[in-house]
Amino acid sequence: DAGITQSPRHKVTETGTPVTLRCHQTENHRYMYWYRQDPGHGLRLIHYSYGVKDTDKGEVSDGYSVSRSKTEDFLLTLESATSSQTSVYFCAIRKGLAGDTGELFFGEGSRLTVL
């Protein structure tokens, strides 16, 4: 158990509304990631963070923003949700301890439906 909690786990919203997904970790690891998973595309990186207030874009960052004001929380925001953002969103952490291979540990996922 890597101590990762995602919330909400399920959300249905309407096009044009803002949505924020939260990823919380209990072990104070430096690296945190947001991926989305869609049939036929696998997991695609949206944004990642390598420390408090240090974030960078992934391959599918358009329409998403992130914030990390404290080590334990990494927030993903859809400013104005669109139907193309209907997906399952996974948060992941990298422990970065001695002998770290770069392995990611995933949260349980947040299923977002945009109507």
Add this chain to the structure above:
Amino acid sequence: GQNIDQPTEMTATEGAIVQINCTYQTSGFNGLFWYQQHAGEAPTFLSYNVLDGLEEKGRFSSFLSRSKGYSYLLLKELQMKDSASYLCAVRDDYKLSFGAGTTVTVRA
């Protein structure tokens, strides 16, 4: 850019062996991972290769050839619980890039 290819689906019989291939063309390489993902669940780590050769872990083995940009995951003595998606991922500095996944169905 990253290009990671693996078959979409495979079917095998309980007790058999299945080999899932993964080919990659990436801008950087710091290791290759295999993850297992059951339907509706999070991916979980199976194996890691950074040097050429075979890594064995119980019924699962993973092979890497860096010069060929090729890896495979070998599942032996298949069990019904092995029905899942298997994700190939390549590490590039801070992040992992994933293939689309291979859905393995084990039949009795």
